Amino acid sequence: MAVWRRRLAGNFPRIAVMLHDLVMVWACWQLLHVARYAMLDAAPAIPLLSFDNVGVMVLQAVAFHYVGLYRGLWRFASVTDLVNIFKACFIGLGAIVLVFSYKRLDGIPMSVLAIYPFALAALLGGPRLLYRAWKDYQSIHSDARARRVLVLGAGHAAEALVKDLRRSGDYEPVGLLDDSPHLKGAKLQGIPILGTISDVVPVARETAAKLLVIAIPTLDAAGMQRVVALCESTGLPFRTVPRLSDVLEGNTLPGQLKEVAIEDLLGRKPIQPDWELIRGWLRGRTVMVTGAGGSIGSELCRQCARHGARRIVLLEISEILMLNIRSELCRNFPHLEIECVLGDCGDPAVARRALTLYRPDTVFHAAAYKQVPLLEGQMREAIRNNTLATECVARACQEHGVDNFVFISTDKAVDPANALGATKRYAEMICQGLNEKKGTRFVTVRFGNVLGSVGSVVPLFREQIRKGGPVTVTHPEVSRYFMTIPEACLLILQAAASSSHGAIYMLDMGEPVLIRVLAEQMIRLAGKQPGIDIAIVYTGLRAGEKLHESLLYSDENSRPTAHPKVLEAGAREFSTERVLGSLARLREAVASYDDEAMQAILASVIPEYSPSRGTTEPSMKNNIVPFPKEAGRN
Structure with a gap:
């Protein structure tokens, strides 16, 4: 009852x-x-x-x-x-x-x-x-202390925002600004449009606004930088509405305001992969990801799960990272088959065991050490984990008849000036050398820095700003390519799904970004002024660092692919016998901890690599990759 x-x-x-x-x-x-x-x-x-x-x-x-x-x-x-x-x-x-x-x-x-x-x-x-x-x-009149909000934008996003603000009862929209001149004087949901976005300073003062909200989710990077600069000039806090993609991926809730992130200012147009190609390629497959708990590896697992993989094999050396990604996948994809292999992918027994048990169709090799200054003093581990482990997994894939081996490389492999670049370049050449045999298709995907990845510059700057500074930049002119983690992984899948044997693919990283400018923007986003509230200190280039990175060797004649954000590099001439034949000597040098022998072998296989060049005379060369211009792209 x-x-x-x-x-x-x-x-x-x-x-x-x-x-x-x-x-x-x-x-x-x-x-x-x-x-x-x-x-x-x-x-x-x-x-x-x-x-x-x-x-x-x-x-x-x-x-x-x-x-x-x-x-x-x-x-x-x-x-x-x-x-x-x-x-x-x-x-x-x-x-x-x-x-x-x-x-x-x-x-x-x-x-x-x-x-x-x-x-x-x-x-x-x-x-x-x-x-x-x-x-x-x-809801509008329930709390006289509701925070007065000035909305920048007068489109669909602004209309939805005004409704959400009114329902919450904590905010009171007092006006809108939009750059469309014919809208001035009109009303949206009863809220007047008081001028253009350039009028934000006087309008914010006249309306006694306490918060600014940017409701223009279609803004490109340049537009967002302009609007953020105008918002900063008011001295008021400001927020932005989330993008639809963030809502759909569960990164934020509908109607939830968020702080303007550095990704918004470096912003790139949303990538539109060939979904039919990717899903058709992944559907029903068993995929293995090495380094599955890392920044790139974990996102590759999410993307594969989201786009149709039947089973994902997680190969990870860290038990905590393994538990984290396994729990997340089980929670978000309850019907996905998830298998875990705890161990070092550079151990032949571990690699063979994983491939024998689960018979993956595709292996994504994302496991790597990647911190440039640290690896300069750790050559043995850089070679063992970045080069020899790649060769170990690649050969095991070939022996077990894996259809595809996708190697995640870096822009630092181009004209390498450090241990990271040299060991990754050697691994690229190994994949190309092994590809000469029939069977497994070897594919290399090369890209630059990833925003927000563990150990990258963005989390470092964020922590330095939180502590009150100073923010440390190595050189006023140092620049890097940047890309978000999901964006990079989508393009990896795009390249892998449409690739040919032995190809090296480069992802369109956009324009290189001055690290100094990145630091200044992050300080402003934190509500501080660079050089006044937070100091920027230049510490000098570290061991192995270059002023500028390149995605392409000067003699790698690139050619377009079916996707405008992916280019295929032309094959460079090198001796496969030397590359594969030097591996035995390299293992001996690693086993005996002979740094001089290891560097000599790298230099003999990669003539453009000079172990001392990175510390004494950093490369200032910057090969520009000729990605096709898109309509409306600057």
């Missing part, structure tokens, strides 16, 4: 709405008959309840249920609800005509039938809209 009482209490609002609608149907039918017969001198008596009344209410109730009228809430009544009401009214009219045709509609005037759906729609829709207006009014 108690269960039924609780169930009844939970459904009471919906029952009340149904009763309201049935009363309105009865009232509409009665009033229309009264109005019709009032024109006659001898009007017939109209009973309060009759067979016709009951029949009309039953038929109309069925129509209401059919169109799903009770799935919505009065609090959020909208045009969609009004459309459903009209549908239900006309469906009800059709049912009335059909059912009562057995008595040739005797006693039902045609004028009543003609007016009935419109009158009933008004009686049903009116109370809903009035209730919503009353609730909106309450």
Whole structure:
């Protein structure tokens, strides 16, 4: 009995709405008959309840249920609800005509039938809209201390934002700004458009705004930089609305304001991969990812799971990182088969065991050491993990008949000036050398710095700013290519799905970014002024660092692929025998910890690598990759 009482209490609002609608149907039918017969001198008596009344209410109730009228809430009544009401009214009219045709509609005037759906729609829709207006009014005036908000933008995102701000009760939108000149003086949701975005300083002062919200999710990097600079000039805090992609991927909630991130200022146009190609290639496959708990490895796992992989094998040396990515995948993809192999992918027994047990179709090799200054003093580990482990996994894939081996490389492999670049370049050459045999298709994907990855410059700057500075930059002119983690992984999948044997693919990283400018922008985003609140200190280039990185050797004649963000590098001439034949000597040097022998072998295989060049005379060369220009791209 108690269960039924609780169930009844939970459904009471919906029952009340149904009763309201049935009363309105009865009232509409009665009033229309009264109005019709009032024109006659001898009007017939109209009973309060009759067979016709009951029949009309039953038929109309069925129509209401059919169109799903009770799935919505009065609090959020909208045009969609009004459309459903009209549908239900006309469906009800059709049912009335059909059912009562057995008595040739005797006693039902045609004028009543003609007016009935419109009158009933008004009686049903009116109370809903009035209730919503009353609730909106309450939310606006419920708290006199609501924070006054000036919205930048007057499009669909701004309209949705204004509604959300009003519902919350914590914010009061006081005006909008938009660069469309014809909108000035107009109103959006009753809020006036007070000028252009360039007017933000005087308008913010006149409206006593306490918060600025950027509601233009389509802004490119240059546009966002301009708007952020204007917001900073007001001295007020500012936020932005999330992009649709962030909402869909679960990174933020709809209507949730977020701080402007450095990714927004470095922003790049959203990548549109060939979804059909990627999903068709991944669907039903078993995928293995080495370094599955790292920044790139974990995102590759998410993307593969999201786009159709049947099973993912996680190969990771860190038990904590393994547990983290496994828990996340199990939570978000309950139907995905997840297998875990804890161990070093450079151990031949581990690699063979994983491939024998799970027979993956594709292996993504993302495991690597990547910190340039640290690896300069750790040559043995750089070679063991970046070069020899790659060769170990690649040969194991070849022995076990794996269809695809995708090696994740770096822009530092081009004209390498450090241990990271040299060991990654050697690994690229190994993959190209092994590809000469039939069987496994070896693919290399090369890209630059990844925003937000573990150990990258962005988290470092964020922590330095949090502590009050100083922010350390190696050189005023040092620049790097940047890309977000999801963006990089999508393009890895795109390149892998459409690749040819032995190819090296480069991802379009956009324009290189001055690290000094990056630091200044991050300081401003934190509400501080560079050089005033937070100092920027130049520490000098570290061991192995170059001023500029390149994605392409000067003699790697690139050619376009089917995707405008991916280029294929032409094969460079090198001796496969020397590359593969030197591996035995390299293993001996690693086993005996002979740094001089290791560097000598790298230099003999990679003539452009000079172990001392990175510390004494950093390369200032910057090969520009000729990616095709897109329409509207600067």
